[in-house]
Amino acid sequence: MTNVDYLDQLKWRYATKKFDTNKELAEKDLEKLLEAIRLSASSYGLQPYEVYVIKDEETRKKLHPAAFQQPQILDASYLLVFTAITKIDEAYLNDYIDNIVETRNMKKEDLSGMKDIIMNAVISQSDENKTEWAKKQAYIALGNLLSAAAHYQIDVCPMEGFDPSQFDDILGLNQKNRATAVIATVGFRHKDDGLQHADKVRKSKEELFTRI
Ligand SMILES: Cc1cc2nc3c(=O)[nH]c(=O)nc-3n(C[C@H](O)[C@H](O)[C@H](O)COP(=O)(O)O)c2cc1C
Incomplete structure (x- = not known):
């Protein structure tokens, strides 16, 4: 659908x-979607999330009941679990600054002002606030995934219908300073899925936008 109008892709x-x-997403196409996630914007560029890309059938079978038995968990080619990083401390920020220094060939000293700003605005917040903020950032990456997949004619189901604490337990996320934010399944639609033909239910422009 590369030459198709972007809004038609979204429809x-x-x-x-x-x-x-029976339709398996090729590794090279999965890579394109993962790259779209990687390129997502995030507050201060901190990308405070990690995405688990789950192919393993046994793991998905364990997660299935924790997602209210939704069939997508087992039937899609991949299950993506967007996790928020729950330990956003000075060491985390230092790693990010090192990445900027290396990527842009900069001097660390030139980034000290930026470091102070992020220390004050983000790192000094409570763990609870930071985790909520990290989850919001993960949702932006999810949005990017949805748009990119539409562009490449790959199907996705974004999902909040699961128990995050069970997901955290099954995937051992607490020990890794991660917490499940949102999940998505990726693959190809079955021709019998009637919803693909249903008209989009959306608010009118008048309701959705206020122009001032
Ligand atoms: C964050 C989020 C969570 C969702 N959770 C589920 C879910 O658990 N199961 C499901 O079948 N659909 C889920 N949906 C799909 C929505 O119901 C769907 O996007 C919405 O009804 C609009 O329809 P459309 O995306 O097909 O245009 C979710 C969507 C979003 C964005």
Whole structure:
């Protein structure tokens, strides 16, 4: 759909309920979606999340009941679990600054002002606030995934219908300073999934936008 109008791509996409288990997403196409996630914008560029890309059938079988038995968990080619990083401390910020120094060939001293700003605005916040903030950033990456997948004609179901604490337990996330924010399944729609033909239900422009 590369030459198709972008809005038509967005109309083509829908939250897929029934995936075709016989159509497997190729590794190279998965990589494109992961790159779209990697390129997502985030507050201060801190990308305070990690995405688990789950192919393993056994793991998905364990997660399935924790996602209210939604069939997408098992039937899609991949399950993506967007986790928020729950330990956002000075060491985390230092790693980010090192990345900027290396990527842009800069001097660390030139970034000390920026470091102070992020220390005050983000790092000094409570762990609870930081985790909530990190989850919001993960949702931006999810949005990017949805748009990129529509562009490449790959199907996704974004999902909040799961128990985050069970996901955290099953994936051992607490020990890794991670907490499940949101999940998505990726693959190809089954031709029998009737929702692909349904008209989009959306608010009118008048309701959704206030122009001042
Ligand atoms: C954050 C989020 C969570 C969602 N959770 C689920 C879910 O658990 N299961 C599901 O089948 N659909 C889920 N959906 C899909 C929405 O119901 C769907 O996006 C919405 O009804 C609009 O329809 P469309 O995406 O097909 O255009 C979720 C969507 C979003 C963005």
